[in-house]
Amino acid sequence: MSRKSRKNFENPIAPTHSLPLRAATYLRVSVEKLTSPQMSAESQLKIIEAFLDYRPDLTLTSTYADVDDRGFQRESFDQMIQAIESGKINCVIVTDLSILGRNLIETGYYIESYFPRHNIRLISISEPV
Numbered sequence: 001m002s003r004k005s006r007k008n009f010e011n012p013i014a015p016t017h018s019l020p021l022r023a024a025t026y027l028r029v030s031v032e033k034l035t036s037p038q039m040s041a042e043s044q045l046k047i048i049e050a051f052l053d054y055r056p057d058l059t060l061t062s063t064y065a066d067v068d069d070r071g072f073q074r075e076s077f078d079q080m081i082q083a084i085e086s087g088k089i090n091c092v093i094v095t096d097l098s099i100l101g102r103n104l105i106e107t108g109y110y111i112e113s114y115f116p117r118h119n120i121r122l123i124s125i126s127e128p129v
Contacts, residue, residue, distance in 0.1 A: 020059045021121055023052075023091035024080055027065040028099045041065045044095045051093070051125050058123075061089055072106050084118050096126040 025048045027041040045063065052058055062083065064076035083089045092115070094100050100122075101107035115122050 020057050021091040022061045022089045023058045023093050023123075024062045024064060024083060024089040025060065025093045026077070026080055026099060027063065027094075028074070028077075029065075029067045041067075044099065047095050047125060048093050058091060058093075072101060072103070084120055090119060091121040091123065093123045093125070095124070097124050100124075 025045065027044045029039060029041050029044075049060075052060055062080075064080040066074040066076045068074060080089075080092065084092075092100075097107065097111070100110065111122060114120075
């Protein structure tokens with residue numbers, strides 16, 4: 001007797017995001033790297049804009065940028081969280097996850113708990129999330 005698969009292929013999980021996604025970019029520059037042209041906010045924004053050229057499903061609505069190393073106590077980051085909670089954005093784009101945060105526990109909280117709970121699509125251009 002052959003075994004039957006327990007996987008349910010009849011009901012695929014549908015995305016819960018409405019298209020186009022209302023995206024915000026989050027840029028952060030370390031105080032130590034302010035003079036580095038590779039990690040400047042302008043460089044990060046150019047990378048994200050080039051990425052958006054190939055993604056018609058994403059509409060850029062706002063850009064948030066911070067310059068400091070104080071963990072998650074950042075003014076623009078807090079403004080982005082307010083925009084998420086008020087429903088203005090449903091997608092956050094960063095060039096890589098280290099821009100979102102360096103503290104693994106706090107960054108993990110946002111990636112694994114906060115963003116999914118608020119139905120936020122997180123896109124890290126250099127690292128799949």
